[in-house]
Amino acid sequence: MLFWGTLGVFVTLYVAYYWREDGGERRDTQWALAAFWGTLTAAIVLGGVVGASATGLLIYGAFMVGYQPRLRLALGLVLGVYVLPLLGAVLWTREQWSGQEWGPGVVLGVTTLCAYLLFGAYSAHQEWRGRWAMRQLRAAQAEKERVAADAERERIARDLHDLLGHTLSVIVLKSELAARLTDQAPDRAAAEIREVERISREALGEVRAAVQGYRGSGFSAELARAKVALDTAGIRLNITAPLPELPEPLQSTLAMVLREAVTNVVRHSGATELRLTLESGSGGYRLMLHDDGSGELAPDGTGLSSMRERLRAMGGSLERTGGSGTRLVAWVPLEGHGEPGLDSGGVAYP
Incomplete structure (x- = not known):
């Protein structure tokens, strides 16, 4: 009962330690110290039950x-609380196993364990530094985006x-003048209105x-x-080939197709990857978007039908197939692109 209870407490502490939310430097230090002393306590308690094998918990600590x-x-802490006591215990009890065949193996094993304990603490610290740098980078990027958005709003205003x-x-001034001249000088009022x-x-x-613009x-x-x-939705974008240079009249058309398709992939597909291919062919361009989601095709919604009709009016086409994910293929010809600024509703893209 003591063994399983102590082991359960340790496992709970270990899981909580690695599944906790990212905190500041002070909070990370507090968690680390709590985990260290908790693991040491568990190793001491279990040492009385299972013997020297309980020292394996020290690696986690x-x-x-x-x-x-x-x-x-x-x-x-690792050197003073783990390593030196272990080495001292080995030296203190050396007479019990000195000259025996398994004695050198014990020395080598304890020395390797001590080195691994120090290396473990060092490597975990390097991992913390990497995650902390990434955390700072994400915060700086978010701040940069916020400042850029504020600057853009100010510029637009x-x-x-x-x-x-x-x-x-x-x-306003000419309208007020025209209102005053309506009865006195109708011709002049009409001129002001024009x-x-x-x-x-x-x-x-x-x-x-x-x-x-x-x-x-x-x-x-x-x-x-x-x-x-x-990226925000956890979906990887895989551009399968170099993108060709698009003519200016087709930029907004294919941008609209991409925007609507990506929006609905994020919302409805449940995919982890979206493969994008843009090819130039004889007389036009083909944009292919293939996700690895559920692949279940719902009936065409208003947005998808509208997009298909607009592309067909331009001499192009839009096809959607399911099965192994969902595949959307838009073909836009160089000629007949009469509506470069398409504006449709959301594509019903599962």
């Missing part, structure tokens, strides 16, 4: 105490203010041009965003 920021503390602020002020219409059309064109990031930028979305 050495690894766990090393998984924290203070390497000197880890090595000092500034552009729209510069673009529309003066124009809307002029429209001027308001002209300014409004120019402003609308400028806004459309600005919005197109925000959207017009092309296939490469959409591919970068797709990779971020897939």
Whole structure:
């Protein structure tokens, strides 16, 4: 009962140690020390039951105490609490086995165990440093993305203010003037209204041009965003071949297909990998997306039907097959791409 109870406590501590959430340096040190002393206690208790074989638990303690920021503390504890007492015990009892055939084996075994304990603490510390660096890198990347997003929002707000602020002020003034002249000078009021219409059309064109500039990031930028979305969902993007240079009129069309397909792969496929192939053929380009998900094909939704109809109107096609994952193939011809800025709903892509 004592053996199984102590072993159960140790296993619980060990699992909790490695499954805990990432914490700060202080918290990692606290966990490491708790695991170290807990493992030592378990080894002492079990030593009275199973004998010297309980020292195997010390290996776990050495690894766990090393998984924290203070390497000197880890090595000092392993050396002072594990290694030196073990070596002292061997030397103290050497007369009991001196000259016996198995004596040198004991010395070699204890020496190897002591070296492995120190190496275990050191290697665990190096692993902690690697994970801590990755944790810091992720935090820095998130902060960088947040700052970039804030800067982009400020830029858009500034552009729209510069673009529309003066124009809307002029429209308001001319509209008020036209309202006052309606009874006194109808012809002049009509002229002011026509001027308001002209300014409004120019402003609308400028806004459309600005919005197109925000959207017009092309296939490469959409591919970068797709990779971020897939990485976040734990899906690996495998680009099977070098990507050809896309003509400008086809950039937004294939970017739209990629965006909708990736969105639905992330949401519905349950895949772990998405293979992407973009090929240039006679008269057009073929984009193939093949995931390793469930492969179950639901009936075509509105988004998929709309996308297929739009591509067909351009002389292209869209095919979807299931089975071993789901495969989506979009063919876009060089000629007949009359709608470069397609805007469809979500693709019903399981």
